[in-house]
Amino acid sequence: MKLFYKPGACSLASHIALREAGEEITLISVDLMKKRLEDGEDFFAINPKGQVPALLLDDNTLITEGVAIMQYVADNAPQSQLLPAVGTLPRYKALEWLNYIATELHKGFTPLFRPDTPEEYKPTVRAQLEKKLHYVNDALSGNGWIAGEHFTLADGYLFTVLRWAHAVKLDMSGLGNIEAYMARVSARPAVAAALSAEGIA
Template sequence: MKLYYAPYTCSLSPHIVLRELGLPFELVRVDNKTKQTADGRDFRSINPKGYVAALLLENGQVLTEGPAIVQYLADLQPASGLAPQMGSWERVRLQEMLNFIASEIHAGAAPLFNGELPEEAKAYFREKLFTRFALLEAKLGQQDYLLGATFSVADAYLFTVVSWCKFFAIDVNRWQALSQYMRRVGSRPAVQAALRAEAVQA
C-alpha cells in the first residue's frame, strides 16, 4: 500500500493507524501547493479531489477520505480492536464520532488556516470550535478515549485535528481532560513513529 500524505494535514490519521496495525506501507509526500508527489506524479491523477489522504491499494484501487480509510484499515485486522465489528451498535457509535470530528472539528478548524480571513471571522470560528471542545471535554472527563477505555481510529483522527491548535494560538490546556487526552494519545509509540517519519520526510 502507498499512503499519499502531506505534513500537518489529516493524512496523519491513517498514517497513525497503519503504524498501530503494523501493516507494510510506503509513504509518498504530496506538495499541497504544486500537487506534485515526491515520486514525480501529478497527485490529481491519483486523487482528482487534489487533497490528501489517499491510499493506493495493492489491487490498484485508490481510497480517499480519512474516515473511510481508517475504517478500511482497521477492518483488515479486526482483532486489533481499532474499530468495533461491522454491523454492531458500537460501530455505529464509531461512525457517529468520526462524522462529528470531520464535520465539526476538522471542518470547523479549516477556515482558521486562511491567513486572509478577517479577525472577526476567525473569532467566530474559534468560539464555535470551543463549544465543540467543551463537548469533548465532558466526554473525556469520564473516559480515556472517545469510545471508552480503548484507543480507536477515532482517536487517531481527533488527535490529528486538535494538534492543529498550535497553528491558531489556541492553548488546549484550557480544557484539562482534552489536554490530558492529547498527551495520552501523543505518547503512543505508533503516534510518535508517524510524527518522526513525517518530520524526516517533510
C-alpha cells in the first residue's frame, strides 16, 4: 500500500492508523501547493481531488478521504481494536467523535491556514475553536482516550488536529486534560514511528 501524505497534515491520522494496524506501507510525500510528488509527478493523475490523504491499495484501488481510509484500515485489522465491533455502542461513540473531529475541529482550523482568510476574521475563528477545545478537554476528564477505554481511530485523528493548535496561536491555557492526552498519544510506539517517519517528531 502507498500512502500519499503531507508531513503533519490531516493525513497523519491515516498514517497513525496504518502503523497501529501493523500495515506495511510506502510513504509518498505530496507538495500540496504545486500538486506534485517528490519525483515531480502530477498528483492529480493519482487523485483527481488533489488532496491528502490518499491510499493506493496493492490492486491499484484508490481510497480518498481520511475518515474513509481510517475505517478501511480498522475494519481490515480488527485485532488492532481501532474501531469496536459493528453493532456495538462503543463503535458508534468512536464514529461520533470521528465526525465531530472532521466537521467541527478539522474544518474549523482551515480558515487559519488559508492565506486568503481576512485577518479581521481570524480572532473569531480562534475563539470558536478555543470553545470547542474546552469541550474536548472536558470530555477527556477521567478518560484515557476520547471514545472509551481503548485507543481508537478517533484518538489518532484528534491528536493530529490538536497538534495544529500552537501553530495557529490558540490559547491552550487551562486545558490540562488535553496536555496529558497529547503526551499519552505521542508515547505510543506507532504514533512515535509515524511522527519520526514524517520528520515531525
